[in-house]
Amino acid sequence: MQIGRTGRAESTRVHPSFPEKTRIRMTADSDHTPLDLSKISVILATDCGSTTTKAIMIERTPEGFRQTYRGEAPTTVEEPFADVTVGVVNSVSEIAELSGRRLVADDGTIIRRSSPDDPDGCDIYISTSSAGGGLQMMVAGVVKQMTAESAKRAALGAGAIVMDTIAANDKRRPHEQIQRIRELRPDMVLVSGGTDGGNTTQVVQLAELIAPAKPRPRFGGEFRLPIIYAGNKDARPAVEAVFDGPGFDLSVVENLRPTMEQENLGPARDRIHDVFLEHVMAHAPGYDKLMTWTDAPIMPTPGAVGDILQTIARRQGINAVGVDIGGATTDVFSVFEEKFNRTVSANLGMSYSISNVCAEAGMDRILQWVHLDMDERELRNRVKNKMIRPTTIPQTLEALVFEQAVAREALRLAYQQHKEFATTLKGVQQQRTVGDVFSQQTSGQSLVDNMTLDLLVASGGVLSHAPRMAQTALLLIDAFEPEGFTSLAKDSIFMMPHLGVLAGVHEQASLEVFERDCLIVLGTCVAAKGEGKIGKPCFKYSISGDLSEQGTMAVGELRRFDLGPGATARVEIQPERGFDCGAGPGKAISREVRGGTVGLVLDARGRPLMLPEETSERRACLSRWIEAMDLYPA
Amino acid sequence: MNGSTGSLRHRMATSLCGLAVVVSAGTALAAPPAPTDVRAADVGFDAGSRIRVEWNAVADSNLAGYSVFRSLTPGEIAAADRDSRVAFATAASEAARKARAAELVAEGVAPEDADRQAEQAAVEAGAAASREWRPETAEGEIRWTLAGVADPVDTTFDVDKLEDAEAYSFGVQAFDRDGAKSPIAATTAPASSEASAFDAKRLPLFLMLALLCGTVLLFISIARRGKPLKIRTIAGLAAVEEAVGRATEMGRSVLYINGIQDMDDLQTVAGVNILGRVAKIAAEYDARVEVPTSRSLVMTAARETVQGSYLSAGRSDNYNPDLIYYVTDEQFGFVAYVSGMMVREKPAACFYMGAFFAESLILAETGNSIGAIQIAGTAMPSQLPFFVAACDYTLIGEEFFAASAYLSGQPDQLGSLKGQDMGKLLVGAILLIGVAMATVAAVTNSETISAGVSFLKNTLLGT
Amino acid sequence: MAKAYTPGLKVTPRIAFRSRRLLPIAGKVLVAKGDRVTGDQIVAETFMEGDVTPFNVASKLACTPAEVPTLLSKKEGERVEQDEVIGQSKGIFGFFKSECRAPVAGTLETVSATTGQVLIRGEPIPVRVKAYIDGVVGEVIENEGCVVEADSALVQGIFGIGGETAGPLAMACKDPAEELHEDLITAEHKGRIVVGGARVTVAALRRAKEVGAAAVVSGGIDDSDLKELLGYDLGVAITGSEQIGLTVVITEGFGDIAMATRTFELLAGKRGSNASVNGATQIRAGVMRPEIVVPLADGDGVVASKASEGVLEIGSLVRIIRDPHFGVIGEVAALPAEPAVLGSGSKSRVLEVKLADGEQVTVPRANVELIEG
Known part of the structure; x- marks a missing residue:
C-alpha cells in the first residue's frame, strides 16, 4: 500500500515537463528576455471554450498578484472564421480597451513587454482549450479494474474525455470490441496493460485488435492516429511491430503500472499533453498560430482545472473537491491525501443532457427536492423542451426550483460516479493480522471521504449563476452531503483553467489570484454524520469570535448564521451519541471556520441525507430548510 | 387444544x-x-x-x-420373585454356615478351617431354602x-x-x-x-421447525419476486476477481488448492464450488488456473467443474485439463510438491479452499513470501488463525459454505441462505434468553423462572 | 446569456436548398455535375472493409503461438471460406491431428506468432449514399460525394426521430391547432408524409406505422408518448438512427402546442407534392435539426425575400420558448436595455412581447426565438 501511495504521489506532480519546456521556448524566442519569475508582473491568459473565449489579465499590485481585467468573445473555431486566434484577439482586445494597455500588435499577435516600465504588452501569455469538443481519447488495458483503469485515470487526469475503455475482460467479444473501436473517432489512443515483466500476450492482443480496426481520427483524413503505449516494457517490441503501419504514430512511454502496487501516471499524462499539442491542436483551425504565441504549452481546459486544484490541495495540505457542471457534461475533480482524480460524467448536464439526468435519476428523486406543487407530465415536457432549446433560462420561481432540483440530482450522480472511480489501487496484496478476521476489506476502496473533505469548489452555470448564493451553497450541501467541517466556495468567473496553466509557470501568482479573486467563499458547512429520528437532539453548538451564538440542533434541522467574508469564528460542537462531526461519534470538536457570502451553515439533517417519504411531511421539511437558508424570494 | x-x-x-x-x-x-x-x-x-x-x-x-x-407386570413379578428367592436362600445358607462354623469351632476346629468345612452345610441349607420359598402373594393376586x-x-x-x-x-x-x-x-x-x-410434548419443537422452514420459504419467495436480498459482502469472494486480475496483469498463473481431503468431505465440495467461480473468471480474463490435487476423485471433479466454467464463459477452446492434476495422497508429499512449485513458478494468486491440517501455514507462508494475493476458506477452526494471519482474505467456516449461494446469486439459494440465517438468529436468541433466565433463576431461586428454564431446556430444545 | 436565441428554425416557401451527400469514407461518386437526380438515386458508393473476426489458432491446435504460422495452410492475404480447414496440428506420429476451421468467410488478414491469434477480414460492406432530394448535382466532391441542389420549400422542425425518407405530403388535420389522433390516419396515408396540427398522440403514431406512412409531422408530442414509442426515455437529443419504422418531425416542441400557422399553411399548400424528410436531430455544437424539404418545380412559388437573420427589433415576430408562456407567439413591444429581475430572482436582459390577445408580457431575451420570414 505504501508503495502505491508513493507511486501516485509522483504522478500528481504538476507537469514536470512544463517549466523545462517553458524555458526552451523562452530562450528560443529572442524577442523578449528569458523567463525570470521575479520580473513577471503582467500575465495574460485565455481559455478557448467551445462557445466562448475568456481572457483574463493578472497584474502584480502592491498586495500581490490580482486579476484585474477580463474580456469575452465568441470562440471562432468553426466557420466562417475557422481560426481560433480571431476569438482570442477579440477577447484580448476587450481587455486592452478596459485596461488601456496595448496588447495586440498590428500583425494580430500578442505584444510582449520590452522592459518593466513598458506600458504596453504582457510578460507572459498562456492558454487552455476545450474547443471542438476537447480532447477525446480511447484507452485500453488488460484488466478493466487494473491497468485499464489506470490508463483511464491517466487520460482523465490529462483532461481528456474517455470515449471508451477496451479491456480483455470487458465482457465484449473481440469482434464487438473491434466494431466499437471502428465506430469511435478518437483523437488518440492510450494502450496499457501488464506489469513490467508481466503479461505480454494479452497486451499484444489488444494492439492486434486496435490496429486492424483502424480507428479514424476526428480531424483530417490524412492524419496518422497517435497511439501512446504505456504498458509492459517486455511487450514493447511486439507492440511496435503491430503499429508499424502508415496509419499510426506510436509513441512509447514508461509503464503506467510498473507493478500492481504502483501507479506511475506522470509519463503517460505528459505524453498525452504533448500529443495533444503536436497532433490534435495542430490540426484544429488556427491552433498552429496560437501555439506559437503562448509561453507555456496549451492545455486541455479540464487538465488545467485539475492542476490548480492539486496545487491548492498540496500547498494548503487539504482535501478538496471541485465540480464543474455544464450543459452537456459534469466534471468532478478531487484531491484526497494528495491523490488526484477526475471524472467526466458525459451525459449529466443542465441543458443538452438535462433529459438524461431525469431519465437516470428518475422523476421521483428529482421531485423529492421540490416543495411546490408541480404537474409531472408538464415537467417532463418542460425538461424535453429545455433539451431541444438549451439556451433558455428559468423565468419563474417554479422553473428555478425545478432546475435546481435537477441540478442536485445531476451533481449527486456525478459525485457517485466519481466516488466509484476514485479508489485505491486494485489487485494489491493486503497485510493482515488475526484481528482483521471479521473486518476484511477489499482493495479498491473509495478515496473520497466526505468527513475529511475541507474545500468544495463549485463552478458551472447553474451553480455560479444562481440568483442567490445560498442556493449554490445548499445545492452543494444537498448533492455532495459534506460531513464535519467543509468550506464551500464557487469559482467567480471560471478562472480556474487559466490559473491551472499559470501554476505550471508561476505558482505563486497563480495561488495568490486563486485565493483573492478566483474563489468566492460561500461559507462553511458543519454537518453531523449519523441517522436519527427527526426532532431528537443532534448536537449542541457554541460559536465565539466574530459570531457569538449557542444552542442545540435537532435532527432534521438546518440553520444559517451570518458570518461575512473575511470573518472567522470558533465553532464548538458536542454531538449526541451516534452523531459524528469529525472527532468520532459523540465526541466534541472545536474548529475555526471561515465566513463567506452565505455564512455558517449548521446541518443536522443527518448523513446519509434522508428526506421524509411522505409528500406533505417532506414538503414541510423542505419549506423549513428553504426558510432557514433564505433560499427563495417569499 | x-x-x-x-x-x-x-x-x-x-x-x-x-x-x-x-x-x-x-x-x-x-x-x-x-x-x-x-x-x-x-x-x-x-x-x-x-x-x-x-x-x-x-x-x-x-x-x-x-x-x-x-x-x-408378570415379567416384573418373575424378576422380583427371583430376587426374593435368591435373597431368601442366601440368607438361609449364610445362617446355616455361621451356625455350622460355630459348632465346628466348638468342636476344636481352627476358625479358618471351620468356615471352609461349613460350606457343605451352607449349600445344603441354601438349596433347601430355595425349595421352601413361596411368593408373598397368591397366584392372580395383584x-x-x-x-x-x-x-x-x-x-x-x-x-x-x-x-x-x-x-x-x-x-x-x-x-x-x-x-x-x-x-x-x-x-x-x-x-x-x-x-x-x-406427541403433544413435541409441539413446540414442531412449531420451531415450521418457523425455520417457513422463514426459508418466505425468503425464497421474496427473492423470487425480485426483491433484492441484502447479503453482507464477503470480502474474500469479492476479491476473487481482483486476485485473478492480478495474475492476468502479471502474466502468472492462479494456483488453486482444494484441501487435502476427498470428495466425501463437505469442505472439499464447497471448495470445488468456488473453483467453478474462480475458473470462470480466469476464463474470461484468459488467465491460467493450476489445480494440483491430493485425491484422484477431487481431480476428476475439479476437471469437470473447470470445463463447465470455461464453457459458460464461452472460452471452451482455452480449457486445458492438464493443468488440473493429481499429485499424491501423502499429506506432506503433496505439500512439498506445492510449496516447491509455488517458489519456482510464483503464481500471482493462491486459493486455499477446503479442509486443511498442518499444511495450512506452510502453504500460506510460502504464498505470502512469493507476494501472491491469497484467499483461503476453511471450516477447520484450528487452521483459521494461520490463514487469517498469512492470507489477504479468509472465508471463515460458515462463509465458506455460504459461498456457493452467495456466488450463484440465484433467488432460491439466496433465500434459503437468508432463511437459515434467520433460524440461526432465532436459536441464538433462545440460547441467550435461556442462559439469562438460568442465571436469574439461580440467583433468585424463583420457581417460575426455573420452570421456564426447564421448559426451554427440555421441551423447546431438549427431548 | 443575454442575447436572443435568434437562429430560429427556417420555414420558407423557397430556398436554394443544398444537400451535401458525403460518404463516411472515401469512395466512388456515381454522378457528374449537372446531372438530374431523383431522391432515391444512389449518388456515391464505396465498400467499407469488412468486420474482423479474431480467433486463437494456438489454443485450437494446442500448439505454441510460434508454431501457428507453420501449421496454417493459408497465407496472409489469402481467401478463406467458412468452415474451411485452414490449419492442422502435427499430431503424434501423424495421428491425433487436430484441425482448425475458419469461423467466417473472408480474407486472412494477420497471423500472429506472439499470441497465436488469426484475424479474418469479412466481406466488404457496401456503403451507399442516395441523393435524398430530387434535384441537380451542383458540385462533385472527388471521392467523397456531391452536393444536390434544388429550389425547395423548407420547413425545419425542432426535434425529430428516425432517418431519411420521402413521400407525397398529405394533410391529416384541418387546422394547426387540431390534435393528431389515430382516427385521422387512414389507409390512404401509406407511403405518405402525414402532416398533423398540434400534439400527436402515440396511438396516432402507431396507426401511422401500421398503415405504412413514411413520416409524421406535427406541432408537439408528449414526452411520455415519445418514451412509449421509443421504448426508452430519450436522454440526449442526438437522434436519427432509431429503427421504429417511421420518421417523426415535431415542429414546435413538447406538450400541447399548435403548429405555427405559417408552417401549417406552407405544408398545406404543398399537399400532394413529393417531399423529403429527415428526422435526425443533434443538439450540440454543430446543431442539426430535422427538416421537411419539398423540391419545387421551376418557377413554382414565390421567391422568399432574403430573411434578415438574427435581428431582434421592435415589431419582430417571436415565439416564447420557455414556460410560463411556452409556445406563445407575439410581437416584440419593447427592448429595455437594463437587465430586469425575473420572478426566479435572477437578473437578466429582457424584452416585452405583445401577445395576440393584446396582453403584454416580460420575458428574458434568452427565452424567445425569432420567427423568420
Whole structure:
C-alpha cells in the first residue's frame, strides 16, 4: 500500500515537463528576455471554450498578484472564421480597451513587454482549450479494474474525455470490441496493460485488435492516429511491430503500472499533453498560430482545472473537491491525501443532457427536492423542451426550483460516479493480522471521504449563476452531503483553467489570484454524520469570535448564521451519541471556520441525507430548510 | 387444544374404568377413607409409556397425600420373585454356615478351617431354602409397587415409564399426617399405554421447525419476486476477481488448492464450488488456473467443474485439463510438491479452499513470501488463525459454505441462505434468553423462572 | 446569456436548398455535375472493409503461438471460406491431428506468432449514399460525394426521430391547432408524409406505422408518448438512427402546442407534392435539426425575400420558448436595455412581447426565438 501511495504521489506532480519546456521556448524566442519569475508582473491568459473565449489579465499590485481585467468573445473555431486566434484577439482586445494597455500588435499577435516600465504588452501569455469538443481519447488495458483503469485515470487526469475503455475482460467479444473501436473517432489512443515483466500476450492482443480496426481520427483524413503505449516494457517490441503501419504514430512511454502496487501516471499524462499539442491542436483551425504565441504549452481546459486544484490541495495540505457542471457534461475533480482524480460524467448536464439526468435519476428523486406543487407530465415536457432549446433560462420561481432540483440530482450522480472511480489501487496484496478476521476489506476502496473533505469548489452555470448564493451553497450541501467541517466556495468567473496553466509557470501568482479573486467563499458547512429520528437532539453548538451564538440542533434541522467574508469564528460542537462531526461519534470538536457570502451553515439533517417519504411531511421539511437558508424570494 | 384433550381423556377414563374396588388392607383406627372411583387411562398425544390415574378426592382434613401404586407386570413379578428367592436362600445358607462354623469351632476346629468345612452345610441349607420359598402373594393376586406420591389436592397422577401394551392395574391409597393409611383403592379394569401418532410434548419443537422452514420459504419467495436480498459482502469472494486480475496483469498463473481431503468431505465440495467461480473468471480474463490435487476423485471433479466454467464463459477452446492434476495422497508429499512449485513458478494468486491440517501455514507462508494475493476458506477452526494471519482474505467456516449461494446469486439459494440465517438468529436468541433466565433463576431461586428454564431446556430444545 | 436565441428554425416557401451527400469514407461518386437526380438515386458508393473476426489458432491446435504460422495452410492475404480447414496440428506420429476451421468467410488478414491469434477480414460492406432530394448535382466532391441542389420549400422542425425518407405530403388535420389522433390516419396515408396540427398522440403514431406512412409531422408530442414509442426515455437529443419504422418531425416542441400557422399553411399548400424528410436531430455544437424539404418545380412559388437573420427589433415576430408562456407567439413591444429581475430572482436582459390577445408580457431575451420570414 505504501508503495502505491508513493507511486501516485509522483504522478500528481504538476507537469514536470512544463517549466523545462517553458524555458526552451523562452530562450528560443529572442524577442523578449528569458523567463525570470521575479520580473513577471503582467500575465495574460485565455481559455478557448467551445462557445466562448475568456481572457483574463493578472497584474502584480502592491498586495500581490490580482486579476484585474477580463474580456469575452465568441470562440471562432468553426466557420466562417475557422481560426481560433480571431476569438482570442477579440477577447484580448476587450481587455486592452478596459485596461488601456496595448496588447495586440498590428500583425494580430500578442505584444510582449520590452522592459518593466513598458506600458504596453504582457510578460507572459498562456492558454487552455476545450474547443471542438476537447480532447477525446480511447484507452485500453488488460484488466478493466487494473491497468485499464489506470490508463483511464491517466487520460482523465490529462483532461481528456474517455470515449471508451477496451479491456480483455470487458465482457465484449473481440469482434464487438473491434466494431466499437471502428465506430469511435478518437483523437488518440492510450494502450496499457501488464506489469513490467508481466503479461505480454494479452497486451499484444489488444494492439492486434486496435490496429486492424483502424480507428479514424476526428480531424483530417490524412492524419496518422497517435497511439501512446504505456504498458509492459517486455511487450514493447511486439507492440511496435503491430503499429508499424502508415496509419499510426506510436509513441512509447514508461509503464503506467510498473507493478500492481504502483501507479506511475506522470509519463503517460505528459505524453498525452504533448500529443495533444503536436497532433490534435495542430490540426484544429488556427491552433498552429496560437501555439506559437503562448509561453507555456496549451492545455486541455479540464487538465488545467485539475492542476490548480492539486496545487491548492498540496500547498494548503487539504482535501478538496471541485465540480464543474455544464450543459452537456459534469466534471468532478478531487484531491484526497494528495491523490488526484477526475471524472467526466458525459451525459449529466443542465441543458443538452438535462433529459438524461431525469431519465437516470428518475422523476421521483428529482421531485423529492421540490416543495411546490408541480404537474409531472408538464415537467417532463418542460425538461424535453429545455433539451431541444438549451439556451433558455428559468423565468419563474417554479422553473428555478425545478432546475435546481435537477441540478442536485445531476451533481449527486456525478459525485457517485466519481466516488466509484476514485479508489485505491486494485489487485494489491493486503497485510493482515488475526484481528482483521471479521473486518476484511477489499482493495479498491473509495478515496473520497466526505468527513475529511475541507474545500468544495463549485463552478458551472447553474451553480455560479444562481440568483442567490445560498442556493449554490445548499445545492452543494444537498448533492455532495459534506460531513464535519467543509468550506464551500464557487469559482467567480471560471478562472480556474487559466490559473491551472499559470501554476505550471508561476505558482505563486497563480495561488495568490486563486485565493483573492478566483474563489468566492460561500461559507462553511458543519454537518453531523449519523441517522436519527427527526426532532431528537443532534448536537449542541457554541460559536465565539466574530459570531457569538449557542444552542442545540435537532435532527432534521438546518440553520444559517451570518458570518461575512473575511470573518472567522470558533465553532464548538458536542454531538449526541451516534452523531459524528469529525472527532468520532459523540465526541466534541472545536474548529475555526471561515465566513463567506452565505455564512455558517449548521446541518443536522443527518448523513446519509434522508428526506421524509411522505409528500406533505417532506414538503414541510423542505419549506423549513428553504426558510432557514433564505433560499427563495417569499 | 388442551381443553379438548382434557375432556377426551376424561371420557376415555370414565368408560374404561368402572367403580373402584376397595381392597381391604390393614387399617388403623381413624385412618382416612380410601379414595373412590379410581380410573386409569392412556395419556393421549404422547410417545406412550404413560397412563393417567384419576380418583375422587377424599374428605379428610388431616389428609397428607395419596400414594399411587401400580401392578407389577408378570415379567416384573418373575424378576422380583427371583430376587426374593435368591435373597431368601442366601440368607438361609449364610445362617446355616455361621451356625455350622460355630459348632465346628466348638468342636476344636481352627476358625479358618471351620468356615471352609461349613460350606457343605451352607449349600445344603441354601438349596433347601430355595425349595421352601413361596411368593408373598397368591397366584392372580395383584402385586403393588409404589409409582409415586400425589399431593392432597391432586386427584390425578401420571404414571410413566411403563411398558406399552402391558396391562396395568392401579391403586390409590390416602394417608394422613399421622401416617395412617387408607386401604388401597384399585381400578376395576387394567389399562395399558400406547404411543400416539402425535406427541403433544413435541409441539413446540414442531412449531420451531415450521418457523425455520417457513422463514426459508418466505425468503425464497421474496427473492423470487425480485426483491433484492441484502447479503453482507464477503470480502474474500469479492476479491476473487481482483486476485485473478492480478495474475492476468502479471502474466502468472492462479494456483488453486482444494484441501487435502476427498470428495466425501463437505469442505472439499464447497471448495470445488468456488473453483467453478474462480475458473470462470480466469476464463474470461484468459488467465491460467493450476489445480494440483491430493485425491484422484477431487481431480476428476475439479476437471469437470473447470470445463463447465470455461464453457459458460464461452472460452471452451482455452480449457486445458492438464493443468488440473493429481499429485499424491501423502499429506506432506503433496505439500512439498506445492510449496516447491509455488517458489519456482510464483503464481500471482493462491486459493486455499477446503479442509486443511498442518499444511495450512506452510502453504500460506510460502504464498505470502512469493507476494501472491491469497484467499483461503476453511471450516477447520484450528487452521483459521494461520490463514487469517498469512492470507489477504479468509472465508471463515460458515462463509465458506455460504459461498456457493452467495456466488450463484440465484433467488432460491439466496433465500434459503437468508432463511437459515434467520433460524440461526432465532436459536441464538433462545440460547441467550435461556442462559439469562438460568442465571436469574439461580440467583433468585424463583420457581417460575426455573420452570421456564426447564421448559426451554427440555421441551423447546431438549427431548 | 443575454442575447436572443435568434437562429430560429427556417420555414420558407423557397430556398436554394443544398444537400451535401458525403460518404463516411472515401469512395466512388456515381454522378457528374449537372446531372438530374431523383431522391432515391444512389449518388456515391464505396465498400467499407469488412468486420474482423479474431480467433486463437494456438489454443485450437494446442500448439505454441510460434508454431501457428507453420501449421496454417493459408497465407496472409489469402481467401478463406467458412468452415474451411485452414490449419492442422502435427499430431503424434501423424495421428491425433487436430484441425482448425475458419469461423467466417473472408480474407486472412494477420497471423500472429506472439499470441497465436488469426484475424479474418469479412466481406466488404457496401456503403451507399442516395441523393435524398430530387434535384441537380451542383458540385462533385472527388471521392467523397456531391452536393444536390434544388429550389425547395423548407420547413425545419425542432426535434425529430428516425432517418431519411420521402413521400407525397398529405394533410391529416384541418387546422394547426387540431390534435393528431389515430382516427385521422387512414389507409390512404401509406407511403405518405402525414402532416398533423398540434400534439400527436402515440396511438396516432402507431396507426401511422401500421398503415405504412413514411413520416409524421406535427406541432408537439408528449414526452411520455415519445418514451412509449421509443421504448426508452430519450436522454440526449442526438437522434436519427432509431429503427421504429417511421420518421417523426415535431415542429414546435413538447406538450400541447399548435403548429405555427405559417408552417401549417406552407405544408398545406404543398399537399400532394413529393417531399423529403429527415428526422435526425443533434443538439450540440454543430446543431442539426430535422427538416421537411419539398423540391419545387421551376418557377413554382414565390421567391422568399432574403430573411434578415438574427435581428431582434421592435415589431419582430417571436415565439416564447420557455414556460410560463411556452409556445406563445407575439410581437416584440419593447427592448429595455437594463437587465430586469425575473420572478426566479435572477437578473437578466429582457424584452416585452405583445401577445395576440393584446396582453403584454416580460420575458428574458434568452427565452424567445425569432420567427423568420
